[in-house]
Amino acid sequence: MKVRFAPSPTGRLHVGNARVALLNWLWAKQQGGAFLLRMDDTDSERSTADFAAGIEEDLTWLGLSWDAFARQSDRGARYAAAVETLKTVGRLYACYETPEELELKRKLQLKSGRPPIYDRAGLRLTEAERAAFEAEGRRPHWRFRLEATPIFWSDAVQGDKHFEGQNLSDPVLLRGDGRPLYTLSSVVDDIELGITHVLRGEDHVGNTAVQVQLFEALGGAVPTFAHLPLLTDIAGQGLSKRLGALSLKALREDSLEAMTINSYLAKLGTPDPIAPYQDLDALTADFDVTRFGRATPKFDPGELEHLNAKLLHEMPYAKLRPWLEARGLTEVQEPLWLAVRGNLSRRGEIGLWRQVVHGEITPEIEEADYIAQAADLLPPEPWDETTWGSWTGVLKTATGRKGKALFLPLRKALTGQASGPELAALLPLIGRDKALLRMSGA
Structure with missing residues (x-):
């Protein structure tokens, strides 16, 4: 088994991203497989090295080490080769509509009660028409021609899925400026980097229907797919990389435990009780991808706070000791930790009780x-x-x-x-x- 987490470095990770990364990691480790971190950084306008470094920092804090690493910006030649393969087998064709023309087509289709499926006008262009568009300065975008056949896969979370090729719109794989879109680059990477299982959000189900045919057209094995309901905040709103309060960076700066985040996200969306796990090994042993349901899970910061305290209340001294030593808190020995841990919500609060036991305080004499x-x-x-x-x-x-x-x-x-x-x-x-x-x- 080989899975991948493929973030775009256009912002810091939020808890929804972290959940996908964690569940992929747990699935792979439970099966003795490998976890690939792939930076989908082909959006050169918004992707930055700082965001990429932040993603690595966030994953490292959670303990989610990767067995392999790839960066899409390094793989342009592989996408170009795939484009040529698809052209050769007649599955990629040039289209010259402007965004405004495509939007007009879409509106007319909807107005007449038809689904907004691309009408394949690009396939019917004559050489003269193409030359005329080129003379106007138009640069073609390229679409993948879907076969009008049934598309099936057995989803590890959602069960059997079925689409009809003729009811889907031919996806754009290559922009007018020559840059590949996610639909193509992701499939090329999954094939060439040996990805066997893809766990991602259910917003990708439509992509998967298209990509099944793309895997087959490029001669690759279709991975096992698992699509999870998207995480929302407590009010039911979708999460965003720009939602700072639920970013991993903000949660870390709030002194929450990494294993609190892992414990919470690993069980959110399952019928299993949410309980604190002291390490990833224990969480891995208890992981079951089939436990995730179809209901939308809501991220509750209050529940996270409660879980963080509970995790500290059960934390053995041996786990805390390296952190204490790194901060020079060597006076905090096991008897003190066992005496006070049941009253802590953050491990930093140990400093108060270290002072009470080993330092000077101002006594409060009332009587x-x-x-x-x-x-x-x-x-x-x-x-x-x-x-x-x-x-x-x-x-x-x-x-x-x-x-x-x-x-x-x-x-x-x-x-x-x-x-x-x-x-x-x-x-x-x-x-x-x-x-x-x-x-x-x-």
């Missing part, structure tokens, strides 16, 4: 007499996770306090915070000397 009494009753070390319960039990008996009145003043004095992780776990990490100092108001 000085009560806190002084609590300090007098503080048990000697060594401490463990039972110390908090024993100490507060003694305090409850001595003061008659309970609930919030018992616990909250202690929390504020010891941590400077009104809420946070269980003090049963934090208190032994803070230690007796620091606890006494803070309860004195220092």
Whole structure:
């Protein structure tokens, strides 16, 4: 198996693009196959090196390494050769209509209740008519002549698909300036680069019907296709590369975990529960392309936030450790991480609790007499996770306090915070000397 992700470097990736990349990657890895990254950069006006680098950066952050790489701007000679092959076998013909003339034809067809299918006027031109158009300065665009035969394929997501060739419009494969369109270049690449499976959005279903015949005309094997419903935002609007809030760059800058994005996108659109996965290996083992349905999936940032917190709450210390070491947070050892991870929504929030345990804080003393009494009753070390319960039990008996009145003043004095992780776990990490100092108001 060999799959490909083929973005156009005309903007940064959004979550809809990322979903296609991820599912291709998971499908290939689960089957022991290869993942190709192909830059479809033939749009020279909008494609930039910066956007291409950004796409690679985004994929690398997600952990989606590629086994092979191709760039369409390097493959012009291969598209030219394919054009000559199609001309030789009589499947490519020149057309001279201007965009305005084509639009007029389309409007007249619709007005008369006919589908807007190209009328193949280019096939009926005489040599004299072609010469006259050339003399006017018109440069032809070239269309692929479809056969009037049934087109079938078994879609891995949508099931059996059926089109009739005579009901489709001959697609333009070559612009008037000689540049190939996606319909041609993608098929040439898929054939020559050995792509066996194509997973993409359902907006390409019509392209696939045309491309099946194009694969056959160029002598290539037709890949297995899988077409997914397009992702929308929570309001049901389509996504765009220019939609910054849902770009991978913006999500990364918001300190969301890459595996949160992967976990969410891998299950969105399936009946399976969305749950946090700590690594791509676990996600790969659980991947099944046939689980994706036909309903439109909606990307919910709120659900993503919840999932990010849940992933952190289950994250083992070993996974976090390299990140801590890279930032010099070596004081954060496993007991501290296990004590506080259940209260985090971003891993960067560990800095606050590192300060609470290992640094200096400003204690909040609301009831000085009560806190002084609590300090007098503080048990000697060594401490463990039972110390908090024993100490507060003694305090409850001595003061008659309970609930919030018992616990909250202690929390504020010891941590400077009104809420946070269980003090049963934090208190032994803070230690007796620091606890006494803070309860004195220092």
